[in-house]
Amino acid sequence: AQSVTQPDIHITVSEGASLELRCNYSYGATPYLFWYVQSPGQGLQLLLKYFSGDTLVQGIKGFEAEFKRSQSSFNLRKPSVHWSDAAEYFCACVTGFQKLVFGTGTRLLVSP
Amino acid sequence: IAGITQAPTSQILAAGRRMTLRCTQDMRHNAMYWYRQDLGLGLRLIHYSNTAGTTGKGEVPDGYSVSRANTDDFPLTLASAVPSQTSVYFCASSGEVNTEAFFGQGTRLTVV
Numbered sequence: 001a002q003s004v005t006q007p008d009i010h011i012t013v014s015e016g017a018s019l020e021l022r023c024n025y026s027y028g029a030t031p032y033l034f035w036y037v038q039s040p041g042q043g044l045q046l047l048l049k050y051f052s053g054d055t056l057v058q059g060i061k062g063f064e065a066e067f068k069r070s071q072s073s074f075n076l077r078k079p080s081v082h083w084s085d086a087a088e089y090f091c092a093c094v095t096g097f098q099k100l101v102f103g104t105g106t107r108l109l110v111s112p
Numbered sequence: 113i114a115g116i117t118q119a120p121t122s123q124i125l126a127a128g129r130r131m132t133l134r135c136t137q138d139m140r141h142n143a144m145y146w147y148r149q150d151l152g153l154g155l156r157l158i159h160y161s162n163t164a165g166t167t168g169k170g171e172v173p174d175g176y177s178v179s180r181a182n183t184d185d186f187p188l189t190l191a192s193a194v195p196s197q198t199s200v201y202f203c204a205s206s207g208e209v210n211t212e213a214f215f216g217q218g219t220r221l222t223v224v
């Protein structure tokens with residue numbers, strides 16, 4: 001069965017520092033991969049997605065992610081974090097049956 | 113305004129009672145999903161539907177049922193609520209398999 005693993009429950013980053021959030025997937029074929037962000041009390045917003053082509057994808061708010069098949073990873077990065085980026089981030093995966101499964105999330109805290 | 117509507121926004125429910133959470137979308141999306149979000153567990157898929165007339169079980173289907181009589185509606189029913197079903201429930205929909213999922217604002221359900 002497919003699964004998505006986000007090994008970091010929470011991460012604290014200083015404002016202006018770089019960020020990397022880890023995501024690993026378990027699926028036989030190449031999945032469709034997504035990163036979503038959830039601000040407190042809100043629904044989820046799509047940051048970026050990967051389904052084929054260039055393995056480095058750009059998203060909104062200055063985020064990017066790199067798909068690495070050899071590592072079954074799809075890590076999210078941002079070169080300089082802003083205080084407004086504090087939120088919970090979810091990696092997600094879709095299989096051919098259009099079954100969308102999420103990881104457990106990583107809560108990002110931004111320190112001044 | 114196009115999107116997903118969930119109702120109610122919040123509910124306190126006595127254990128043993130039956131409850132239906134409503135979800136309607138006006139984007140003519142084929143796929144719809146129900147998730148529950150619990151602290152530390154992320155979003156867990158309860159049930160999903162790839163198209164009207166079909167449904168499938170997710171990661172945590174026990175105690176829940178769904179129906180998909182038409183494209184727009186995807187209600188989630190708790191036949192006999194238990195306290196462990198206290199959670200925030202999100203409905204989502206997506207069009208093609210490689211496109212983003214759109215989320216409702218959630219239903220906060222407390223079973224006492």
